[in-house]
Amino acid sequence: MSPRRSTRLRWTQRGLTRKSVVFGLAVLALALACRPSNAGFPTRPDPATTRDPYLILVAELESAGRDNLYDAVHQLRPGWFTRRTRDRTGEQNIIVYLDDRQIGPVTALRRFSPRDVASARYLSPTEAQVRYGQINTGRPAIQLELARQP
Numbered sequence: 001m002s003p004r005r006s007t008r009l010r011w012t013q014r015g016l017t018r019k020s021v022v023f024g025l026a027v028l029a030l031a032l033a034c035r036p037s038n039a040g041f042p043t044r045p046d047p048a049t050t051r052d053p054y055l056i057l058v059a060e061l062e063s064a065g066r067d068n069l070y071d072a073v074h075q076l077r078p079g080w081f082t083r084r085t086r087d088r089t090g091e092q093n094i095i096v097y098l099d100d101r102q103i104g105p106v107t108a109l110r111r112f113s114p115r116d117v118a119s120a121r122y123l124s125p126t127e128a129q130v131r132y133g134q135i136n137t138g139r140p141a142i143q144l145e146l147a148r149q150p
Contacts, residue, residue, distance in 0.1 A: 053077065054122045058147060061114035070109035073120055073142070080122045081106065083140060095128070095136060098144045102135060106142065118147040 051060070056076055064072040074081060081094070094106040121143045123131065128141035 053079075056120045058115070058118050061117060061120070064114060066114060068110045069112040069114055069117060069120070069144075070107065072114045073109060077122065080140075080142065093139055095139050095141045096144065097132065097141055099146055100132075100143075102132070109142070109144075112144070116147060118145045120144055 056073065060076060061069070061072050064075050066072040066075060083093070092105065096103050096106055096108045123141040123143055125136075125138050125140050128136045129138055131143075132141065
């Protein structure tokens with residue numbers, strides 16, 4: 001038996017005929033031709049238009065138009081204040097760090113103007129624990145970086 005004949009036998013044993021294979025390939029080609037040009041290929045988001053849900057930069061803080069940092073952060077990322085961890089929830093749960101030094105609970109943000117800060121970053125309990133160790137006691141944190149004066 002020739003190799004060509006054995007292949008044909010295997011196709012027919014599976015219920016495939018030459019017509020059904022050609023039809024299947026035509027349907028596949030048509031489906032590929034009709035898809036959008038970038039389908040299946042993710043495009044990189046434009047950093048100028050996307051915002052990081054865990055980071056607020058000075059331009060965004062200033063655009064909030066608030067007098068203190070607490071109000072600006074609360075307006076821009078309200079989810080930072082409502083996350084729940086273990087037995088704590090909301091504001092009493094969050095520790096604020098200024099240039100890697102603990103300055104108190106989230107209400108400490110009221111002491112700062114949005115113009116004084118270069119960035120505010122939310123750290124999950126795990127991230128904060130890794131960065132600040134046992135002093136953090138497994139709570140989320142807001143890390144502030146002061147704006148450098150020229």
